[in-house]
Amino acid sequence: MHPLTLAYQSTAKIDRQNGRPYSAQFDDIYFNPEDGLAETRYVFIGGNQLESRWQSHPGKTFCVAETGFGSGLNFLATCLAWQQAQFKPASLCFISTELHPMSTEDLRQTHQLFPELQELSQLLLQQYPSARAGFHQLQITPDISLLLLIGDATACLQQLNGQVNAWFLDGFSPGNNPDLWSADLFEVIAGLSTDQTTLATYTAAGKVRRGLQAAGFAVTKKPGFGQKREMICARYDAAKQVRISNKQPWHPYPKSPAKEAxxxxxxxxxxxxxxxxxxxxxxxxxxxxxxxxxPLQAASGNPAAMMMPVLTARTSPEALFYLRAFEYARRIYGACFINSGITEYAGSDRAGQRRLEQLAESGLPDELLRCSKNQLHYPTAGWVDTNALRQRWLTCVDDWQCxxxxxxxxxxxxxxxxxxxxxxxxxxxxxxxxxxxxxxxxxxxxxLMARLGQTNHLITPQATSIDQVLLNQGYLIPLPGEPAGHHYLLGATFDHVDSESQYHHQPVCNSHQQRNLAHWQEHPEFAKLAQASSLADHTAIRATTPxxxxxxxxxxxxxxxxxxxxxxxxxxxxxxxxxxxxxxxxxxxxxxxxxxxxxxxxxxxxxxxxxxxxxxxxxxxxxxxxxxxxxxxxxxxxxx
Missing domain, CATH: 3.50.50.60 (FAD/NAD(P)-binding domain)
Incomplete structure (x- = not known):
């Protein structure tokens, strides 16, 4: 599946042989049954001479890329070697592709075979993503990141912006998985390489050797691990590179990293x-x-902030971006994110019902979206406690100037x-x-276009049964507070602002509260909401784009x-x-x-x-x- 399709890959079908994983889809082993960790250290870490290269690497980040994440063994072994290295760059970026990712439970069982990797395994499993096609960024430790690309390796790597210092080619064998080991893949790998980029793979198949040579790699054979007679190591020759030029390079990125920290x-x-x-x-x-x-004033100054994906019936760039952002934000906010769930009312008009029908037929997983009569429920969505977040992250600011x-x-x-x-x-x-x-x-x-928004912190005279975020054009967020069940954030307007007012704070207006309340006239708890008083009001100018x-x-x-x-x-x-x-x-x-x-x-x-x-x-x-x-x-x- 192409990484820019809103879809989910099928997970790996695993058989177990003496507790070790075996791929039923590709009829192949994931790693050497005798000593998988020793194989990784010999073929990939040793084949790329990582430990010695880390000592002399001129940049702040060293990037390793892999085809075939599989059990994650290569990644965990590289992380352990990184942690044990005395001299190394500031950070390790590990990129890996996977067509059929293992389930979290299959990974956990597999990692139990390697006791020395357990601590790193737990850090990985805590963040291990869904099988949604495309990029997934995980921050394993402050200096180790994993960019997991779910989908076809060639298609995913064609979407990568970056340069790779060392390659691990570790997909299932060319005989069992011929679609992976293609000329297109080798060309993409070459395009992401520099004159100092190395490569190692367990196979010495002629198809792989010739493909790498054609893409510009100088290939050498070395003794293989265990019973394998030979393996391949290679170094890229940038002088042979023929890059396809972008005829309209209107979206540039910096050519070199910032020098000052x-x-x-x-x-x-x-x-x-x-x-x-x-x-x-x-x-x-x-x-x-x-x-x-x-921090967190003006447009960021509400006590709670709703957080959810933007799902559309058809794949759109907007939906793809916000789904990736939503998944990432959940992990970053941690305990400051309240996973209450969000229920959106689809609307009884023709457009609302059509959207509901299309999303119900989209095949999205239940943990992302559940459709029922006139409602869309987002089980993993919720809201951010902005006051807790401010206290938690204020220490990240070394110098605040007003x-x-x-x-x-x-x-x-x-x-x-x-x-x-x-x-x-x-x-x-x-x-x-x-x-x-x-x-x-x-x-x-x-x-940029200015939009005025107003929210109200309401307290109701009677407790309501609302225990999750409700969305019906405006939103209603249940807030903690005493007495329990009485506090809600009501919002939010989204009004046009004239050019003279777009940079200035706008006063609170009672009509905004009434307009936001009007969205809930059909709700069973409306009578209680209508009797609420406002404890605090907040207005702000938001910046949006066409x-x-x-x-x-x-x-x-x-x-x-x-x-x-x-x-x-x-x-x-x-x-x-x-x-x-x-x-x-x-x-x-x-x-x-x-x-x-x-x-x-x-x-x-x-x-x-x-x-x-x-x-x-x-x-x-x-x-x-x-x-x-x-x-x-x-x-x-x-x-x-």
Whole structure:
């Protein structure tokens, strides 16, 4: 299944032979029955000379990629070797593909065969994802990440943005799994390799050797492990590489990682706090500059934030992105996420009923969506306790500065931040994450639109039976508090704001509460809700985009891009354009709309990977749809 299809792969069919897993689908063993761990250490860790290369690796991240995650044995063994290595880079990024992932229970049983891997196994199993096709980013330890790609290996790796330092080719044997060991796969592997990239595999089959040589690898045979006579080790020769050029390279990424281990973030909302979290984890010095003196104010300032996927009857880029973001956010928020479930009322009109019917027939798993008469239930959705999150993550901010930044200037590799003409800060890496303020601060035009939202913290005179989040255009979130069963967050409006008001705080309006209550007139508990009083009110301006997707990535030289792509509207598909040029050290994360708590964790880690020079944890086609330059590219494609 293609990684950009909203679908789920079938799990591995496992037989057990003396407790060891055996693939019924491919009629092959997962690892050497005599000593699987010793085989991994000999073939893959030794074949790529990882322990010695880690000592001399010039970069901050070392990237290993594998075809065939299987039982996870190679991954766990590499993690253990990494932890035991005295000298190594700052982080290990492990990427692995898998067509038919094992179930969590099959992994657990298999890992019990290797007592020395148990601690790492538990860290993996705690986060082990569903069989949803596509990318899954797992943070195993602060310095070890796993990017698990579920689906066809070639299709998944074609969606990868990054460079690989060492390859493990460990799919089932070429005779039993010929579709994997293809020329297309070897070409993709070559495209993700550099002049220092090595490769190792347990097989010495002629098809594999010739395929690697044709793709640009210098191949040598070495004695195999155990009873295997030979195995292959290889090194990539970049001089032989023939890259397929992108004729319209309008969505660039930084060519090299940031040199300084510090980052400045403009904005202390959920986007900014997530950025501080991920950069602090890797030892960066984090500075947040915000008009408020504490995080999670303005559009992030509600006591609870609803979090759910966005599911559509047909696969859409929007649905694919938000499903990945939702899965990731659940893991990142941990105990701050309350898995209450969400019930959405589909609506009795024709459009609502049609959507309900289509989703009921979509074949999505029950743990993601359950359909009943006039209702959609999301069992794994819920809400985020924002007060608990603030207390938990505030320690990730090394320096909090309270300024209202009015301008940004760049010179000599530095970004200078000004407040009413006075310079208050300068830095080499700057991320603009200031909601609507990002529009006026960005040197690249961003078509952000302002939407006014209001919520009310209600207390009812009588307890209600509502124990999960309800969604019916507006939402109702049951909150903890005394007396129990009386506290609810009612929200939220989503009104257009005129240009004069889009950067300013808006006053509370009683009509907003009445409009949000009106959504619940048919609910059995409406009489109790209608008698509620408001303990607190909150209004904020949200920043959204015309395509309802966030803006995340490097800002580019807009004037140069407009000049270079001025004739794009002529539609000359054969014409080659120069690459768009990123502004050095300047990034943006904004346009999150009403889904900021859902999308911010994945986007923050995506930006962290980009700035740190690591492979991006999101499919290339999804990276394009959130790139800041997409609006300029679309505008230039239109006829004059």
């Amino acid at each position: 510090s980052v400045t973030i403009l904005g202390g909302g959920i986007a900014g706090l997530n950025l501080a979290r991920t950069f602090h984890r890797t030892g960066h010095h984090t500075t947040i500059i915000d008009a408020f003196n504490k 300024h209202e930044i009015t301008d940004i200037e760049g010179a000599d590799g530095q970004w200078y931040l000004l407040a009413n003409g006075r310079q208050v800060h300068h830095c080499t890496t700057l991320i603009i994450a200031g909601g609507m303020n990002s529009r006026k601060l960005s040197p690249q035009p961003l078509p 395509d309802h997707l966030p803006v995340c990535g490097p800002l580019i030289d807009h004037l140069r891009f407009t000049r270079d792509y001025a004739d794009l509207h002529h539609g000359r598909h054969w014409q080659v354009y120069p690459p768009a040029q990123p502004l050095p050290g300047l990034y943006v994360l904004t346009g999150l709309g009403s889904r900021g708590y859902t999308s911010a964790p994945l986007l923050a880690d995506y930006l962290h990977a980009m700035i740190s020079g690591q492979p991006l944890p999101l499919e290339a086609d999804l990276c394009k749809i959130i790139h800041p330059n997409r609006f300029n590219h679309r505008q230039l494609k239109k006829p004059s």
